[in-house]
Amino acid sequence: MIAPENPVLAVLCGADHPPDMAAIEDAAVVRYTDERGLADALAGADALFVYDFLSGAVPGAWHAADRLKWLHIASAGVDPVLFPGLRESDVVLTNSRGVFDDAIAEYVLGVVLSFAKDFARSLDLQRAGTWKHRETERIAGREVLVVGTGPIGRAIARMLRAAGMRVSGAGRRARVGDPDFGVVHESAALTRYLPEFDYVVAVAPLTDQTKGMFDAAAFAAMKPSARFVNVGRGELVVTSDLIAALQAGELAGAALDVFETEPLPAESPLWTMPDVLLSPHMSGDFIGWRRTLVEVFAGNFRRWLAGEPLWNVVDKRLGYVPSESQGGAGWATGN
Template sequence: MIGSEIPVLAVLCGAEPPPDMAAVEAGAVVRYTDASGLPEALAGADALFVYDFLSTAVPKAWAAADRLRWLHIASAGVDPVLFPELRESDVVLTNSRGVFDDAIAEYVLGVVLAFAKDFARSLDLQRATTWRHRESERIAGREVLVVGTGPIGRATARLLRAAGMRVSGAGRRARTGDPDFGVVHESAELPRYLGEFDYVVALAPLTDRTKGMFDAAAFAAMKPSARFVNVGRGELVVTSELVAALRAGEIAGAALDVFETEPLPADSPLWTMPDVLVSPHMSGDFGGWRRTLVEVFTANFRRWSAGEPLQNVVDKRLGYVPSQPQGAAG
């Protein structure tokens, strides 16, 4: 905060403002705005709360940010606001790390069970009033690779291990003895070891290093019986090459919650492909998640107002909060 002045906070929220902002409104001049009004709201603002975390409006309005000190985004991923001008500025960037960890982990376990127990086909047969006995798969003992070793990846690893699965990780550095993954492989070498796994879960942050990491070479390296789950970012995947791999039988199925283009276009073959589960970017959205996001922001706003270190400070070079978060004053 700047001296003893009442700070000015711009809130990018679209048509629906965030709930439960009374505590913040008591300590700041709050300007709620949609994308079209963002340049005007940013002029003279000390902080920006990007509640509409899918919006791409911030880079276009950045020139109006003449005294901004802090930007908080209501998501774990920061790619919509991590543009060159922000990287090079002194503006502190924080995210909402921790809100969606357990919900996304539960989603991943759910789709793993859906594949193993063939729930989609059971529902189709039920609707057709067809009694067809089949055998299902066990998930205990199956090998899973979680690509992304941040908090969501760790929550996912713990839950899958509790279900009896054998979980490894993939991250920036290869290592052993990790408390949640045991072995962590180097993500830059994905095709070398993808063939060892029955399930591959994409949870990496979107950076220049990870964009398009799941391409034709990656899918060709997987087991023909493997299932691919993407709950990270749509741009981690080259969608056309995923479709080709599914059609060629290079992998057995995919559960996709995020896509390169959202909403997923109506003419995408993914909608109707067998053994593909599509959900509309909702894997982490549990009842009350919007209020929880505001609670996270409000707690950080209080720290910022008091000149205390912020939580969930993003390393703008890496594109995510480091494993040992570093506080920063606003």
């Protein structure tokens, strides 16, 4: 795909413009816009950079995309822009795969340790001025199932293995001998394997097949001593079923970074439930992540101008970058 001589780039960003865009502005006509002006910005645009990756405005403005050839989203998940109009078009979709892998893996290790070492209760007792000795759990040797075998899932598997945990995966195809997971189970048969695990980590992409995959049946299949961690997409989980499972003692706890509705509604029971850890969709957001997202886009922008193959091309049928495709590692090394 070769960029036109004087490309027009629309950038969906709201009030906060992406940093370090000077080199891109020198090479293209850049139209910064919020959701209200997106249709006007798309008219005649050759490319779209969805910097505001939580926005759902692209489908509503798609009718104005009369010349678009390439859409890049500043996230690993592409569900906000993967609607029928884009799927059926010739527009190439790329994402920011590779930016958040290690940060999310560190988050998962952190919440696993928090559960095992009872940090939340220690903090409560500290604030109450109460000295109460307890015994805590070891994580070495505990069984973990990571549901989602893409780059983030693999980073999680490597980090948890390094801490002594025994990690398996769940993905579209069952297999053995995987370099990061060893055994990968078929996610379509998830409830068959869930009883084996002490921790279940959801990091699958959101597709028609994965939406609502963690429902009442899935939670009922888990050990009562198991903990559930969601760093994937909120819609992977039927929230009412999760709340019911926690209330019934079918799970020992949950750590949730993503939710069906964000922000989490104030009336949600999750806010005050014991053994539930909540964070506001920030597990991958390390200091400097916004600049890194622009670096990824800038690397792909340079390739686009030169007519070179783009990094992180999403298979629009699958909803993610296939594992066998080239990832985004090149942007970090300048290759």
